[in-house]
Amino acid sequence: xxxxxxxxxxxxxxxxxxxxxxxxxxxxxxxxxxxxFFNLQSRxxxxxxxxxxxxxxxxxxxxxxENYQQFELLVDEYAQMIITQxxxxxxxxxxxGPWPSSASRKRNLPA
Numbered sequence: 001x002x003x004x005x006x007x008x009x010x011x012x013x014x015x016x017x018x019x020x021x022x023x024x025x026x027x028x029x030x031x032x033x034x035x036x037f038f039n040l041q042s043r044x045x046x047x048x049x050x051x052x053x054x055x056x057x058x059x060x061x062x063x064x065x066e067n068y069q070q071f072e073l074l075v076d077e078y079a080q081m082i083i084t085q086x087x088x089x090x091x092x093x094x095x096x097g098p099w100p101s102s103a104s105r106k107r108n109l110p111a
Contacts, residue, residue: 008085011078018071022064026053040065 024042031037038053040061053061 008078008081011074011081015071015074015078018067020064021068021071022061023068024049024065026058026062026065 022040022042024040026038026040028036029039035055036058038055038058038061040051040053042049042051
């Protein structure tokens with residue numbers, strides 16, 4: 001399990017290294033004479049939200065949305081790793097079921 005712990009710590013380190021993120025997708029809404037116009041599409045409280053993104057901020061917003069996607073992948077990977085570890089530990093410790101059999105329960109009933 002030590003490798004799993006080291007990997008989990010590494011994933012948490014990668015998550016902590018993400019300083020900026022923005023959920024959503026950066027989209028070109030139209031082309032203008034000086035270049036494209038952008039908006040950021042996302043959901044908040046289950047409702048679609050679109051925000052205009054100035055052309056000069058598009059590269060930063062694109063990087064921030066990529067950071068968010070990376071964050072989600074890392075969180076999913078970490079969660080799956082911990083779930084697997086938890087299940088392995090539980091099954092390794094399971095020599096006998098925690099519940100007595102129905103026959104032993106009947107024997108222990110007061111007469």
